[in-house]
Amino acid sequence: VVSFQPSEHQHVRYNPLRDDWVLVSAHRMRRPWQGQVEKPPQEDVPRCDLSNPLCPGAARANGEVNPQYTSTFVFDNDFPALQPDAPEPDACSHPLFRAASARGVCKVMCFHPRSDLTLPLMSLAEIRAVIDKWAELAVELGASYPWVQIFENKGAMMGCSNPHPHCQVWASNFLPNEARLEDRTQQQHLQERGVPMLLEYARLEAQRKERLVVENADWLVVVPYWAVWPFQTLLLPRRHVCRLQELSDGERDSLASIMKRLLTKYDNLFEISFPYSMGWHGAPTGPHLGADCGHWQLHAHYYPPLLRSATVRKFMVGYEMLAQAQRDLTPEQAAERLRTLPEEHYRARPR
């Protein structure tokens, strides 16, 4: 009998945070790729371009002129998907036609005045300023809104329409799907095992090490056992933390450091500015601020689309959309590749 090898034999893995499964078929990497190739990311972004609405001193769509900001800069999205004052939909006529109100705000946050930088190319102090601003917005918008979604779409491949380093913050009067799902699974885990799911998970991964990418005294980054995207990672605190705003000074500094290390490795993987969508999940806010959040553990998800090279992505299409996500290398293989990459950025190396 053949003994089971995760890198040779397809299998499914359970994602306890989403209560679903992923098909792992690592032998599929051997298949030649003849499909679509992507444009590699633009590498020659000008440092400052006044026609770019995110630059200091540039005019935005609504005519406002940005200040000469020198660190982070936050403004209201000029084309928000969520506005604070939409009227309530009419009462539902039938259970198959249910609508509900959606109110909120959408903000854009520039990370740095320079357009030619990205987080891994910024200094630790500059990344720390981003983290502080995230925490500030989480408090400010979380005072009334139940969910504050901080997310970064990086790279044109991820629908990002502006190369200037920035993220978005969308706050809503409802718990979005992913929030409801993680709330339920984490609650159930705490009930069943008496320990927050992602705290238990981080401790186990710190011991097992095979999916570790980087770690420090306060944080660790793993390719989760149930990762869907080829180089997907999960950034976890080592102690129990419900929300970004609870992080101490020291934890914010060590977060800046681990982010810089992770993102440098990402860029080094294919020697390009690595595209991804990332975002923070933490305990709900607004009306939930008084509730018990013992089951929640703060974490960030990184979802990068690339699979084989700077120009060949993983397509989550047909089978994935209609049946179940499928991946072409094991999480352990992905983690090992990321782990062994240098922590010095390829653009900082002498040519």
Add this chain to the structure above:
Amino acid sequence: VVSFQPSEHQHVRYNPLRDDWVLVSAHRMRRPWQGQVEKPPQEDVPRCDLSNPLCPGAARANGEVNPQYTSTFVFDNDFPALQPDAPEPDACSHPLFRAASARGVCKVMCFHPRSDLTLPLMSLAEIRAVIDKWAELAVELGASYPWVQIFENKGAMMGCSNPHPHCQVWASNFLPNEARLEDRTQQQHLQERGVPMLLEYARLEAQRKERLVVENADWLVVVPYWAVWPFQTLLLPRRHVCRLQELSDGERDSLASIMKRLLTKYDNLFEISFPYSMGWHGAPTGPHLGADCGHWQLHAHYYPPLLRSATVRKFMVGYEMLAQAQRDLTPEQAAERLRTLPEEHYRARPR
């Protein structure tokens, strides 16, 4: 007070089939697009090219030579994500590290010997042959496998690496996520309301008409009330049907007809060969063949990525991946655009 207008005021809608929500922010269509543009689909595919492994007479990766087929042609995927004989993973060491066996088969099905055709350009008899072959594979693979996923990735934008008209059929020894989800929601609906969810839904949409795209005596196509992709549609039978193989002769002919009409409209929308992923969902098979499938209703989902034009797609990224899907036009607006398009294919019209 302002009265609620779905096309002006953002709101959320409930998807009863997936038990989740979509954010509808139709006013976002006004935002200018400065992000990534796609390559329009290749329009000059040669009728036959022996270097294309899907053509009659061509050699495939494994050295086999395709027969001179004249209708559909099915063969085993040369790089299958599922194989019939993978060994069982080791027993799970911990509830956060759960793996299970995955066994199955992956087949490729060519629709037609000509590479320069697509379903909407094929004759009704030729489309009918595709439907018959689908039903045949559903019976054959469904004899032992619990789930037989028939799906088509169309266009390079949807990860399709070969322009020859074809689909795939992946059968598995497990119920994939989407199947488990739809099984649960349809079961619950039947219990609560005494009628299969999608049968009730089709009847209501046939009356309401605002989301109808095309219909005939046996079938209807709607942009579902809870659509996520801009021009997503749902193809539904009017009577209660659990599985493809139950369709009568007449229903297969009328299915060929409604598919041709829908796909012609899709191509006419931006006057290109419209990319999408589509697939069939029906009652589980294999060990489930004896079970009651009264809650199931056969249906096909069409998930097309384009939003504004042949080259501007909807990106399901940051907020969508981390929080909740968001759409930029209402399902009613999408349905109206599709409904009013001609049913004659743009390539068949005199220039």
